[in-house]
Amino acid sequence: MSTNKEYLRSERDMEWRAELRKKIANKERTLMVRTRMPEMDPAVRIRFQDREVNTGLTAAQAQSEASRCLDCANPTCIEGCPVSINIPKFVKYIEQGSFLEAAKTLKETSALPAVCGRVCPQEKQCEATCFYAVKLQKDPVAIGHLERFAADYERESGFVSVPEVAPSNGIKVAAVGSGPASLSFAGDMIKLGYDVTVFEALHEIGGVLKYGIPEFRLPNKIVDVEIDNLRQMGVKFVRNFIVGKTASFDDLKTEGFEAFFVGSGAGLPRFMNIPGENYNGILSSNEYLTRVNLMNAASDEFDTPVLRGKNVAVIGGGNTAMDSVRTAKRLGAERAIIIYRRSRVEMPARVEEVHHAEEEGIEFLNLANPVEYFADEKGKVNGMRVQRMGLGEPDASGRRRPIVLEGSEFDIAVDLVVVAVGVSPNPLIPSEVKELKVSKWGTIEVNEETMQSSIPELFAGGDIVRGGATVILAMGDGRKAAASMHEYLQGKHQ
Amino acid sequence: MNQIVDKVLFSEKVAKFVVDAPRIARSRKPGHFVIIRVDEKGERIPLTIAGADPVKGTIDLVVQKMGVSSSKLFELNIGDHILDVVGPLGKATHIHNAGTILACGGGVGVAPMLPIVEAFKKAGNRVISILAARNKDLIILENEIRKWSDEVIIMTDDGSYGTKGLVTAGAEAVIQREKINECIAIGPAVMMKFTSLLTKKYQIPTQASLNAIMVDGTGMCGACRVSVGGHTMFTCIDGPEFDAHQIDFDELIVRLGGYAAEEKLANERYLKLN
Numbered sequence A: 001m002s003t004n005k006e007y008l009r010s011e012r013d014m015e016w017r018a019e020l021r022k023k024i025a026n027k028e029r030t031l032m033v034r035t036r037m038p039e040m041d042p043a044v045r046i047r048f049q050d051r052e053v054n055t056g057l058t059a060a061q062a063q064s065e066a067s068r069c070l071d072c073a074n075p076t077c078i079e080g081c082p083v084s085i086n087i088p089k090f091v092k093y094i095e096q097g098s099f100l101e102a103a104k105t106l107k108e109t110s111a112l113p114a115v116c117g118r119v120c121p122q123e124k125q126c127e128a129t130c131f132y133a134v135k136l137q138k139d140p141v142a143i144g145h146l147e148r149f150a151a152d153y154e155r156e157s158g159f160v161s162v163p164e165v166a167p168s169n170g171i172k173v174a175a176v177g178s179g180p181a182s183l184s185f186a187g188d189m190i191k192l193g194y195d196v197t198v199f200e201a202l203h204e205i206g207g208v209l210k211y212g213i214p215e216f217r218l219p220n221k222i223v224d225v226e227i228d229n230l231r232q233m234g235v236k237f238v239r240n241f242i243v244g245k246t247a248s249f250d251d252l253k254t255e256g257f258e259a260f261f262v263g264s265g266a267g268l269p270r271f272m273n274i275p276g277e278n279y280n281g282i283l284s285s286n287e288y289l290t291r292v293n294l295m296n297a298a299s300d301e302f303d304t305p306v307l308r309g310k311n312v313a314v315i316g317g318g319n320t321a322m323d324s325v326r327t328a329k330r331l332g333a334e335r336a337i338i339i340y341r342r343s344r345v346e347m348p349a350r351v352e353e354v355h356h357a358e359e360e361g362i363e364f365l366n367l368a369n370p371v372e373y374f375a376d377e378k379g380k381v382n383g384m385r386v387q388r389m390g391l392g393e394p395d396a397s398g399r400r401r402p403i404v405l406e407g408s409e410f411d412i413a414v415d416l417v418v419v420a421v422g423v424s425p426n427p428l429i430p431s432e433v434k435e436l437k438v439s440k441w442g443t444i445e446v447n448e449e450t451m452q453s454s455i456p457e458l459f460a461g462g463d464i465v466r467g468g469a470t471v472i473l474a475m476g477d478g479r480k481a482a483a484s485m486h487e488y489l490q491g492k493h494q
Numbered sequence B: 001m002n003q004i005v006d007k008v009l010f011s012e013k014v015a016k017f018v019v020d021a022p023r024i025a026r027s028r029k030p031g032h033f034v035i036i037r038v039d040e041k042g043e044r045i046p047l048t049i050a051g052a053d054p055v056k057g058t059i060d061l062v063v064q065k066m067g068v069s070s071s072k073l074f075e076l077n078i079g080d081h082i083l084d085v086v087g088p089l090g091k092a093t094h095i096h097n098a099g100t101i102l103a104c105g106g107g108v109g110v111a112p113m114l115p116i117v118e119a120f121k122k123a124g125n126r127v128i129s130i131l132a133a134r135n136k137d138l139i140i141l142e143n144e145i146r147k148w149s150d151e152v153i154i155m156t157d158d159g160s161y162g163t164k165g166l167v168t169a170g171a172e173a174v175i176q177r178e179k180i181n182e183c184i185a186i187g188p189a190v191m192m193k194f195t196s197l198l199t200k201k202y203q204i205p206t207q208a209s210l211n212a213i214m215v216d217g218t219g220m221c222g223a224c225r226v227s228v229g230g231h232t233m234f235t236c237i238d239g240p241e242f243d244a245h246q247i248d249f250d251e252l253i254v255r256l257g258g259y260a261a262e263e264k265l266a267n268e269r270y271l272k273l274n
């Protein structure tokens, strides 16, 4: 449950762990090579929007990879994990073959291990601080792949442990939005005995996990199992309900809700405001991915249409851009190009996704930025002008700042453009709740320790607080908010 | 929830659905809309809330049969359920006492205009309404509009009812006759464009309610973007009503055709199946 050094040591000192460490010499462990995640053949997988690229480690592969881990006395990997998962403990359980125990360990800290094992930017987090990477300059232990293995094993075993729930205390609390922040909040609060309702604006539960991240990376059924779990524990889900519109916070208070967690995400897509951007055939990544992932637009059986391009350009270098360009490929694009204003090393996308994209024949036009779009007589985009960029001094984010190379413009023929240059916080709640303190970027301001906003009974976390961030950070916020809301409500009810 | 408690056919292609949606019935204001999804395979389509009964907990939707989604809705009858209904969405109309209001409704645009006309009347305005359509059969909600208007003018393209001519002809006659303080235009994009050009000539502040293509209706996708005063706005959260004189109607008209080929194909498939 914590990074507490003593707790970690006492766990590490347990006999089974000490035994396991003795079984193989460290020297031998470090000579093993990192197990490769088996994946579908790129030529085959680009025909399926809904088949997962990574097919998952076998038990033997997982155990072999787990035995690389040195069970360090000072496990620096944990420092890299935003929710401080007890990494060596779960990894050693895998080495030992106690897969269900490994899954249970993950659940001590993470509400959605099957999700995080798949989508965490591990190479920047836990794996970046693994002893192998830091001290040995070797490939780190594949912590993410192992996490996914343990969570998948548990789900497929049919022995999913539904956590114990405290007796109901009758206190009603609500979560606004159903993304990872709210889901982990709801999980913790229901365990503490609260009466928890999650309100979601869309017709599906899951937030970005459902409408954004494609099935070839994160199958919907994996998210659904977690949601079902929460439901079994007693969490109520209300879809098609926009807090602030369908009912106000005041209405909900009248109905007995005593505190709120806002996890409404960073839903507002940004555009570049360049000439021609409103032509048909130019759309935000949110629109493109929502049509395909939430509305099943790629299937003829569903009514929502999606534009299929032969020459597709996707603007941006993050996960959203990578998801969009790979989706375009799967929907039949002959050319699917990433256009990104910095170089490969600055790309914020997960390294694995960039690698997979490359395998799938995605073209990368780096150090380039669109300046204008052109259209045919019907107003449908048919070309774009791109400008070459150079890299200057590092900016506030530490990445080198892109600079325009004058006179370097050139044109590309395109028939579909997806703009994935970032999102802004969802403005709905701040605009409906006038007293709420928000930053100049539109994020909700909270006390970082407690996630409490300027309104005492209103807590917030995830992308609405951080701007576009990550699943694991959103989940961490949800848990923190649950802990401090509990304290707040207990104080109130004494 | 979402049960259809009444269905009234105004014509072969226009019907009113009264839908059980107590929350929305209580919280909606004139100008708001909902997004519905008829069934599991359906798309999300926006429909204006044409009226509501907060006591009974129902909202009225007046729908024109266009393509697949509206046709699927038409197949539903009293007692059936609409799978998803979410709202109220959009910004409410700014209702105030302006003096004399000229309300121009084209085709099914009269439905979203009804609650606005009612609200303006209740706020103490003199309200002149113009209902325009291709022919007599497509004139809807005439009695309801009459209830909240000081005067109603009917215009049909073919002269089968009221005066023969376009909505702009009717509007110009009124403008030349008396002082109009504000105008509202709701209907097909072309109709709103020409109404807006007319009122611009006479410098009458005008609001138009746009029918952009939408997906989520909550500001998440940008499908509904329009140019207003040179800035890109999202119809679902910044609108649907905007200052008509600032709207780039030509861009709106082009964008409305953004999925025309796909919609046509889908409709052909649908018609074959039914």
Ligand SMILES: Cc1cc2nc3c(=O)[nH]c(=O)nc-3n(C[C@H](O)[C@H](O)[C@H](O)COP(=O)(O)OP(=O)(O)OC[C@H]3O[C@@H](n4cnc5c(N)ncnc54)[C@H](O)[C@@H]3O)c2cc1C
Residues within 6 Å of the ligand: A119, A120, A121, A176, A177, A178, A179, A180, A181, A182, A199, A200, A201, A202, A206, A207, A208, A209, A212, A213, A241, A242, A243, A244, A263, A264, A265, A266, A267, A289, A319, A320, A323, A350, A426, A428, A429, A461, A462, A463, A464, A468, A469, A470, A471, A472, A474
């Ligand atoms: C395409 C894409 C790919 C990504 N890939 C990765 C990745 O690989 N790894 C990673 O770590 N992160 C990734 N991210 C980022 C990650 O998904 C987000 O940081 C995370 O989902 C944020 O979680 P959240 O709970 O704050 O909000 P969200 O997941 O955004 O969920 C917010 C939910 O709230 C709902 N809502 C908003 N307002 C209201 C309201 N008033 N009432 C009711 N409901 C409301 C919304 O409809 C939405 O469903 C990706 C994001 C995108 C878009």
Ligand SMILES: Cc1cc2nc3c(=O)[nH]c(=O)nc-3n(C[C@H](O)[C@H](O)[C@H](O)COP(=O)(O)OP(=O)(O)OC[C@H]3O[C@@H](n4cnc5c(N)ncnc54)[C@H](O)[C@@H]3O)c2cc1C
Residues within 6 Å of the ligand: B033, B045, B046, B047, B048, B049, B061, B062, B063, B064, B065, B066, B067, B068, B069, B070, B071, B108, B111, B112, B210, B211, B212, B213, B214, B240, B256, B257, B259, B260, B263, B264, B267
């Ligand atoms: C805020 C808002 C409020 C609306 N209120 C109402 C209402 O109260 N009653 C009502 O009948 N309709 C209303 N509409 C329009 C309605 O959403 C569309 O008619 C509907 O989406 C058409 O779906 P379809 O599948 O039946 O037709 P489609 O197959 O999608 O379209 C058929 C034909 O209609 C055109 N078309 C598509 N979408 C639109 C559109 N948004 N506006 C005009 N033409 C379009 C297409 O180009 C095509 O030629 C509203 C739209 C908006 C944005």
Ligand code: SF4
Residues within 6 Å of the ligand: A080, A081, A082, A083, A084, A085, A087, A110, A116, A117, A120, A121, A122, A125, A126, A127, A143, A144, A147, A472
């Ligand atoms: S949650 Fe993410 S960062 Fe933490 S251990 Fe798992 S994969 Fe690594």
Ligand code: SF4
Residues within 6 Å of the ligand: A068, A069, A070, A071, A072, A075, A076, A077, A078, A087, A088, A129, A130, A131, A132, A141, A143
């Ligand atoms: S730092 Fe690496 S080797 Fe050490 S315990 Fe963590 S995962 Fe194992």
Ligand code: FES
Residues within 6 Å of the ligand: B213, B214, B215, B216, B217, B218, B219, B220, B221, B222, B223, B224, B225, B234, B235, B236, B237
């Ligand atoms: S409909 Fe998606 S942003 Fe307006």
